[in-house]
Amino acid sequence: MLSLLKLLKIILLSALLTALCFTLGCSKDNTDEEFTITLRLSHVFNVNEELAQSIELVAQRINEKTNGSVRVLTYPGAQIAAYKDGVEMVVRGAHFISVEDPSYVGDYVPEFTALVGPMLYNNFDEYMELIKTPLVQGWVNKLEDKGIKVLSLQYIFGFRNLITDRVITTPEDLDGLKLRSPGSNLFIQTINAMGANATPLPWGETFSALQQGVVDGLEGSEFTNLGTKVYETGKKNVAFTNHFLGTCGVYISTEVWAKIPEKYQLIIAHEFEYEAEKMINKLKRKHAQVIKDLQAQGVQFNDIDREAFEARTISLYDGKLPGVTVEMYDQIQAELVKIRAKAAQ
Numbered sequence: 001m002l003s004l005l006k007l008l009k010i011i012l013l014s015a016l017l018t019a020l021c022f023t024l025g026c027s028k029d030n031t032d033e034e035f036t037i038t039l040r041l042s043h044v045f046n047v048n049e050e051l052a053q054s055i056e057l058v059a060q061r062i063n064e065k066t067n068g069s070v071r072v073l074t075y076p077g078a079q080i081a082a083y084k085d086g087v088e089m090v091v092r093g094a095h096f097i098s099v100e101d102p103s104y105v106g107d108y109v110p111e112f113t114a115l116v117g118p119m120l121y122n123n124f125d126e127y128m129e130l131i132k133t134p135l136v137q138g139w140v141n142k143l144e145d146k147g148i149k150v151l152s153l154q155y156i157f158g159f160r161n162l163i164t165d166r167v168i169t170t171p172e173d174l175d176g177l178k179l180r181s182p183g184s185n186l187f188i189q190t191i192n193a194m195g196a197n198a199t200p201l202p203w204g205e206t207f208s209a210l211q212q213g214v215v216d217g218l219e220g221s222e223f224t225n226l227g228t229k230v231y232e233t234g235k236k237n238v239a240f241t242n243h244f245l246g247t248c249g250v251y252i253s254t255e256v257w258a259k260i261p262e263k264y265q266l267i268i269a270h271e272f273e274y275e276a277e278k279m280i281n282k283l284k285r286k287h288a289q290v291i292k293d294l295q296a297q298g299v300q301f302n303d304i305d306r307e308a309f310e311a312r313t314i315s316l317y318d319g320k321l322p323g324v325t326v327e328m329y330d331q332i333q334a335e336l337v338k339i340r341a342k343a344a345q
Contacts, residue, residue, distance in 0.1 A: 035261055038071045042086050043099035043248070044078045044182075044203050049227040050286075051157045051248065052076045054279040055099060058271045065267045070260065072097065078203060083183055090251050091147050098251045102153060103186040105251060108146040110323025111139040112249075114332060117324070118190045118313040119306070121245045121336075124156050124280055129339045135331055149257040152272040155248040156280050158221030158287070161238050162196075163230055165217065168239035170305050171195035171312050180206050180218040189320055190243060191219065193313045207233060221246045222290045223283065225299070236299045241309060 041059060045052040052074075059072035081089050086098035087105055098104075106113030115136065121127050130136060131153045140150050162168050164177065174195035181187040181198040191198035199215050209215045210233040217235050224246075225231060225238070250272050257265065291301065317329035 036069050039095050039097050040073050041097040042075045042080050042082050044082050045076055046228045047076050050223055050279055051155055054275045058275045061271050062268055066264050070264050090253050093253045093255045095256055099248050102249045103184045105148055109139055109142045111328055113186050113321055114324045114328035118243045119310045126339055127245050130335055133335050135335055144254055147254050149252045149254045151250040152276050153249045154276045157246045158223045159242040160219050160221055160244040160246045161241050162219050163217050163235050163238050165235050167237055167302055170308050177216045180215045189316055190313055193316055194309055226290050226294055231297045231299050238301045240303050
């Protein structure tokens with residue numbers, strides 16, 4: 001009889017503690033601990049490039065800090081879906097992270113094509129300040145309506161310049177030249193407007209195309225030039241066109257993001273932002289040395305008639321890029337005026 005009374009007391013006490021815990025909001029939610037997800041992350045960069053190494057660190061830390069609940073598997077060099085196909089995977093709701101130039105999400109919200117349009121920025125900081133503004137954050141919200149969650153917009157990998165075997169100073173110097181470009185409409189239209197003939201090719205086919213004369217050059221950053229040894233193709237002249245600020249966004253499906261517990265969302269978002277800022281600072285420090293290293297390989301650099309190239313490319317903001325308008329360009333310029341004025345104080 002005593003044992004039965006003890007048993008009843010234990011049951012009543014257990015029920016009381018459970019009810020009390022629930023009332024105080026301290027009930028344990030097992031959902032987070034049982035949650036696991038594997039995300040495949042794709043980008044086009046070579047493993048020797050700064051951005052690829054940065055992304056690898058992010059993946060490792062997310063795996064560690066979530067105790068394996070969120071596994072990020074990286075696929076550099078466009079091993080799996082990349083460019084438009086990568087962003088499309090995100091929109092379809094795949095367990096996928098796309099790291100691409102913002103112009104590819106510009107297919108869904110055209111303002112992002114304008115954001116990375118030609119001849120806009122003088123330095124990294126201008127872009128970094130611009131993406132924090134209510135203007136650009138409003139565009140980020142528009143992307144979410146299309147099913148795309150932005151984890152970062154600031155994976156800068158340097159200004160993009162023309163890499164050929166001749167000195168380019170004016171648009172006329174590009175007459176007849178075929179330049180490799182990504183498949184982005186923005187890149188194709190810009191290179192054509194600058195005076196060359198854009199030839200869209202996957203990155204994996206670029207070196208053979210250069211060696212076989214299918215294209216006469218390409219455009220890219222000094223970090224890409226050095227990291228992938230573009231100079232070994234014999235294209236050893238770089239024109240400082242700075243026609244694009246090379247930057248990538250990091251995108252995931254809003255549906256997939258909503259499945260991830262908040263505590264893991266915070267870890268993922270933090271790691272991408274933290275490593276992006278760290279990489280930018282590293283690029284600023286290393287750029288001068290990268291130039292010297294390329295010069296040691298016989299690469300020569302020259303300045304251009306920037307006004308002439310700006311005159312050629314500004315027309316792209318007036319109907320030549322789908323969905324992009326002069327109003328978007330004017331909005332960006334208005335914000336840049338404020339950013340530059342603040343920086344000059």
